[in-house]
Amino acid sequence: MGTLGSLRRRAVATAAAVGALSLVVGCSGDSDSVTGGSKDGDKVTITMGLFGVMGIKETGLLEEYEKQNPGVTIKAEIAGDEQTYYTALQTKLAAGKGLKDIQGIEIGRAKEITETRADMFADFAGVAGTDHFLPWKQSQITTKDGKVLGLGTDIGPMAVCYRKDYFEKAGLPTDREEVGKLWEGDWKKYVEVGRTFKKDFKGGDVAYTDSASGLFNAMVYGYPEQYYDEQGELIYDKNPAVKEAWALASDAAEEDLTAKLRQFQPGWDPGLSNGTFATAVCPAWMLSHISEKAGPANKGKWDVARAPKGANWGGSFLGVIEESPVKEEAQKLVAWLTAPEQQARIFKDLGNIPSSQKALEDPSVKAVKNDYFSGAPLGEIFGAAAQDIPDKQVLGRKDGTIKDTFSQGLALVEQGTPRDEAWKTTSERIEKAVR
Numbered sequence: 001m002g003t004l005g006s007l008r009r010r011a012v013a014t015a016a017a018v019g020a021l022s023l024v025v026g027c028s029g030d031s032d033s034v035t036g037g038s039k040d041g042d043k044v045t046i047t048m049g050l051f052g053v054m055g056i057k058e059t060g061l062l063e064e065y066e067k068q069n070p071g072v073t074i075k076a077e078i079a080g081d082e083q084t085y086y087t088a089l090q091t092k093l094a095a096g097k098g099l100k101d102i103q104g105i106e107i108g109r110a111k112e113i114t115e116t117r118a119d120m121f122a123d124f125a126g127v128a129g130t131d132h133f134l135p136w137k138q139s140q141i142t143t144k145d146g147k148v149l150g151l152g153t154d155i156g157p158m159a160v161c162y163r164k165d166y167f168e169k170a171g172l173p174t175d176r177e178e179v180g181k182l183w184e185g186d187w188k189k190y191v192e193v194g195r196t197f198k199k200d201f202k203g204g205d206v207a208y209t210d211s212a213s214g215l216f217n218a219m220v221y222g223y224p225e226q227y228y229d230e231q232g233e234l235i236y237d238k239n240p241a242v243k244e245a246w247a248l249a250s251d252a253a254e255e256d257l258t259a260k261l262r263q264f265q266p267g268w269d270p271g272l273s274n275g276t277f278a279t280a281v282c283p284a285w286m287l288s289h290i291s292e293k294a295g296p297a298n299k300g301k302w303d304v305a306r307a308p309k310g311a312n313w314g315g316s317f318l319g320v321i322e323e324s325p326v327k328e329e330a331q332k333l334v335a336w337l338t339a340p341e342q343q344a345r346i347f348k349d350l351g352n353i354p355s356s357q358k359a360l361e362d363p364s365v366k367a368v369k370n371d372y373f374s375g376a377p378l379g380e381i382f383g384a385a386a387q388d389i390p391d392k393q394v395l396g397r398k399d400g401t402i403k404d405t406f407s408q409g410l411a412l413v414e415q416g417t418p419r420d421e422a423w424k425t426t427s428e429r430i431e432k433a434v435r
Helices: 006-013 015-020 061-068 082-095 107-116 135-139 164-169 176-182 187-200 212-220 240-254 268-274 284-294 327-337 340-350 378-387 399-414 419-433
Strands: 038-040 043-051 072-079 102-106 151-163 207-209 277-283 302-306 312-320
Touching (some): 043 082, 043 327, 061 072, 072 082, 072 327, 082 102, 082 399, 102 327, 107 399, 135 151, 151 164, 151 176, 151 327, 151 340, 151 378, 176 187, 187 207, 187 212, 187 240, 212 277, 212 399, 240 399, 240 419, 268 284, 277 312, 284 302, 284 378, 302 378, 312 327, 399 419
Parallel strands (some): 043 102, 207 277
Antiparallel strands (some): 038 043, 102 312, 151 277
């Protein structure tokens, strides 16, 4: 029976010690070459550019690979903020130098990479041992002519994280099965529960949910098409899914059901530690962040229930630079890191849901529970949610930018801007950003 949390905290606590190992975080010095990798006889150095908590370093996988492959040294540079990371990656791709041999690619950037930078990345098509992924996952990083620019790490099936103690004070069920039934099948029911919570909660100034944008993202990513159609045309302004999500998220904002705290923006972490909201729409990869920032004092107060509908929010890939002097060795490393066994280990240690169908079917993955979240069976909850994700996931070139712009627009609604005016401002910003 796997449990999460303690290893996550140990990984964070021991981060300072990593520099003593052959894994080097934050190293640079490759700015005058295409990549930082090198080969000298039997000695190989592979560099990696990662972001956030992808689980690759935190779980000790790189050190393990080095032990299994004497002569291989891995140097990983990890950016905390993906947006900053991607801006720097774009600059280096344009310059054709200063890159890492392996570069992480967030799902919102995949389409832009496949359409504009395919020549910069090595092809994984036909690489042995890479046929275990969810079909829709690998299609997101595949060009129109069949070139596979990377291999999938995690995916982001949705659930709802909620405070049991707050639900009890509002007279709502606290059992995760009963809570899931409150909003089963419809995000409108989720907002309706929020109205009940606001009316009946007895326990101080606590909002029902953290942000309107969290609700918006969860709704939009439950549809095969969001901001672009399959022909690559912008459709956000006429897509019923986007308009429905905007309307319901605006309802939540205008009815003061949110804490006005955008996820991962200033104020959200203190909101977790201070308990200023009762629910948060949470893709699997978010749970480790919530447990860390909410802190030991709130252990056992949080739980996880099924989301109203299936959706995928987030996920990443590992790509290899075509001109890397250690391209073959880097591809071998990526194939190993994304193999079912390693994906299962990352999930059991940190909670990042595998993009490998084989890993999702692993009994040890299905058995994972989380002590911080009241013993919630995360393997069952997120494994089932992964199967509910639409088979087709249409990505667009500026998906990540558009998502961020909509989040900013809904923040305007939370601050009192009329929703129609906020939509107009958001549309103008999108049109300017995608030119």
